[in-house]
Amino acid sequence: MAKRANVASDELDARKATILQAVVAEHIDTAQPVGSSSVIQSADLGVSPATVRAEMVTLEREGYLVQPHTSAGRVPTDKGYRYFVDHLEAGVLGPAEQEQIKGFFKRVRGEVEDVLEQTSTLLSQLTSYTSVVVNTAHAHATILSAQLVNLDARHHLLVTVFSDGTVVKHSVKASFDASHLDVAEASKQLNALLLGTTLESRVQVPSRADNVAKLVRESVSVLRAEQPTGEDEQVFIGGSSRVAESFDGVETVRQVLSILEQELLVVSLVEDILDRGLSVAIGSEHGYEPLSSCAVIVAPVAIDGESIGVVGLLGPTRMKYPEALAAARAVSHHLVRHFGGEVESE
Amino acid sequence: MAKRANVASDELDARKATILQAVVAEHIDTAQPVGSSSVIQSADLGVSPATVRAEMVTLEREGYLVQPHTSAGRVPTDKGYRYFVDHLEAGVLGPAEQEQIKGFFKRVRGEVEDVLEQTSTLLSQLTSYTSVVVNTAHAHATILSAQLVNLDARHHLLVTVFSDGTVVKHSVKASFDASHLDVAEASKQLNALLLGTTLESRVQVPSRADNVAKLVRESVSVLRAEQPTGEDEQVFIGGSSRVAESFDGVETVRQVLSILEQELLVVSLVEDILDRGLSVAIGSEHGYEPLSSCAVIVAPVAIDGESIGVVGLLGPTRMKYPEALAAARAVSHHLVRHFGGEVESE
DNA sequence: TATTGGCACTCGATTCTACCGAGTGCCAAC
DNA sequence: GTTGGCACTCGGTAGAATCGAGTGCCAATA
Structure with a gap:
């Protein structure tokens, strides 16, 4: 991609690199501007200030x-910062943290959602940054059961169970009064129709004009009508209180929190970074100005190349990249193991 | 309750009351200590500083x-503050706010959860405080459908649909391998057994020793095993970014946010206040020290005396009580209307 | 007896000044 | 290319002076 040495400010000679890295490391540590003498102290290249x-x-x-x-x-x-993280040798996790993660995954029980919720808390505790866990699994999961339940004559509820253990409901509103029997029949047909399919696969809906067929058609279309992004993902945000520590200036804190409130936005932020092949987005690298003093770390959670989710961390640009990256990756890794071979819900 | 005038500092003579109210009002407005002269200006009792x-x-x-x-x-x-809110004549909502609420409830569509989520955002926008919406409805709702779906031989998912449109799932783990047929049969029996019951009503579970009966028993017990509090409620928190504006001192902000992260805690906080018959809890009145600089406003959402939820607001003790109370009550009222006669999911 | 004007006093907030020192840029010497 | 030396910059801190909003007290008043 880069041309070669010439104009490309892509590479630095060894000494500049060392100095830059020393400055970044020091500033991450102290939050203070770094002077020439402290560079000398931390990195010892044999030169004068x-x-x-x-x-x-x-x-x-x-x-x-x-x-x-x-x-x-x-x-x-x-x-x-970008140079710093690009030239980071793989960080390691302290043994205490490793133990904490291992213990956590040995201990967790419950529905997928609960596990992920708690995972996001774990990740936030490990790093003292705000964490994001996105579950994209059921977009690719197959449908185990689809059932239409009627609430009253015209309002029905389509309840779909996916192979990853998630359950999704959709309101189905009919333009006509349906009998209990119609609904029951539609439910049966729906189940037969959708069983084993995914949200992406094509299915043949009945074209008849009777009430049952109408219900089936309406249900399938409601199920398929997925929002552009974020609507079919689940998001779990942990440690949003960390935002208060990470930034100075009430206004910055408010803005970041306010972004975190919009879950759809968080999902697209995180997925966008992932799509661009990055594992860290620093400051203005992600497009959101309110987050210009933030860095976002992402790590995909994928089983056999299939992405089932993302874990992320949000902190100040001067965040502890090695540790945070290591934590995100470790947690992602354990999530894969946890949900990997066996059934996801346990 | 109060003895009578003597020791009871419960009542104040008219002038003291006016002065106190003036001080509170002024301080809410300006966030500054209030002096004798500004009291004179705002409240005109014909006396000198x-x-x-x-x-x-x-x-x-x-x-x-x-x-x-x-x-x-x-x-x-x-x-x-307590005296102030106790002696508050019913606050009114500006016409713009009334319009906003009306428009909102005319506009909202979607599942109950979505409506409540958006309601909490609305409430927060109306008041510029953090809002809490708790849905307790389905504890009293009847079961419309119960279905057991098997994920693999030993792991099953009990999916229950309630009359209020909520869907709940529970993992059911069996100690034996069950066939598809067994699960299907158990599912059928469960549905027949639970249809029309509530989580509180007693049901007769089969006592046979075969796999189907075991599955049914296990499922029912999992469904009934409700956590002490908060686990079967849904909580929606809106405008948590407002915390950053409402309090000064990073540490306070952090603590409050950190409380808001623990949803169970928020539920019990809010329900506790309600149980004590209060509509406002100020400072140390609720037991949580980290929230000692907060006031919490609650308004029950009840249909025919049955509580189906709570709406709440959390702000600094110097919050705008009349407006906030009015907003919470108005929204609660509209929620009742919205979910009142008709089916809740629309 | 309750109210009031007058007055000395307190103390946080603001402003100003001086000054320290960390850190720089530059330059002549090595 | 590297270095020691040096003048310079400028944010941060400390201290002094000042301001003023607001108080508590008291003697005079109705």
Whole structure:
């Protein structure tokens, strides 16, 4: 993709890289601008502060660093963070955290939803960032049962059970009064029709004009009428209170929280990042300005190449990338194991 | 309850009351300590500041007011707020808000859950406080359908549809391998057994020892095994980002958010207030210290005396009680109308 | 006896100044 | 290319001065 050395500011020589990485690491740690001397202390390249300063001028010109004001240390830009995470050797998880994850997955019981909900809490506790767990499984799951229940003459409820253990209901409103028998018959036909199919597969609906056929047609169309995105996914957000710690400035906190309230938006944010092949989106890299001081980490949860969900973390741009990445990946990995071979609901 | 005038600091003479109310109103408005002169301006009792000051000393001694420091105005205590809301004449809603609510309920479509979710957003927008909507309906609803679906030989899913349009699932784990036929038979029996019953009513389970009967028994017991509280309620929280605006001090914000994350806790908080016959709980009146700078407003949603839910608002103790109370009541009222006569799911 | 105007006093908030020091950019020397 | 030296910048902190809103108290008043 990148041309080659020439214009491409894609690569830095070893010393610049070391300096940049030192600055980023230090700033993540202290939240303070980093000066040339502290770089010397943490990374020991055998050079003087003056040399580091000279390099930092270059790094600033190339957009990796900025000075909050003259005569202060430097702070990484989004581009700086980007370089940092791109050149990160695989992070490791502390043994305590590994144990916590293992223990958690040994312990959890209950419906898929409960497990995922608790997983998102776990992930947030592990990292002290806000976590997002998205379940996309049942888009690909096969239907185990479809049943039409009538609430009153014109209102019915289509209840669909998927092979991943999720249950989905849809209101079906008829334009005519249907008898109990009609509904029961429609229910039977629906079940036969949809059994073993997925939301994506084509089915042959009856074209007759009787009430039963109408009900069947209406039900199938309601079931298929999936919203563009996010509507058929489940989202679990854990540790939203962490937002308060992660950012300074009430307004920023408010904006981030307000984004988190819109679950559809969170889903598309996370999936968008994944679609672009990234595992981290920093600052303005995802399109949402209110999140410009955030970084988002994502890790796909996939069984045999089939994506069944996403886990994500949202924190300040100066988040602890190695740990957070490791945690997200570990949890994703354990989720796969947990839901992998066996039936998902346990 | 109160003895009589003597010790009972329960009642205040007219002038003290006016002063207290003026102080509270002013402080709610400005968030600043209120001095004697501003009391004169807003409430015109024909007396001088000096007199007001004298009264305020009394009010302070009796615990209605405090001074943040010598030579500052006064700020209401929880007790002060309590007096204020207890002596509030019924607040009214602006015509714009009324219109907004009306329009909303004319417009909403979809499952109960969606309606309630959106209602909580509405309530939060109306008041600019965080809102809570709790659905307790299906505890009293009758069962329209119960179905057992098998995921694999030992794992089954009990899917129950209630008359209020909610659908609940429970995992049923068997200690033996059941055939498809067994499960189908058990499902049929379960449906016949549970149809028309509520979660509270007693049913006669088969005592036979065959697989089908075992499945039926296990299913019924799983369905009945309701958690002490909160587990069978649905909670919808809207506008949690408002927390960031409502409180100063990152730590307070964090704590409140962290409470809001625990939905069970929120349910019991809200129901507890309701059980105690209150419609407002101020500061330390509800038992949760992390919420000591919060006030919680609740309004029951009841059809024919049967509680089907609660709507609530959470804001700072200096919240706009009249408006917030009016909004909560109006929304509760409209919810009753919306779900009242007709079938709940529409 | 309740009310009031007058007055000294308190104390947080604001402003201003001085100053410290971390950190820079530049440059001449190595 | 690297370095030590140096003047310079500028945010942050501390202290002093000031302001003013608001109080508590008291003697005078109706």
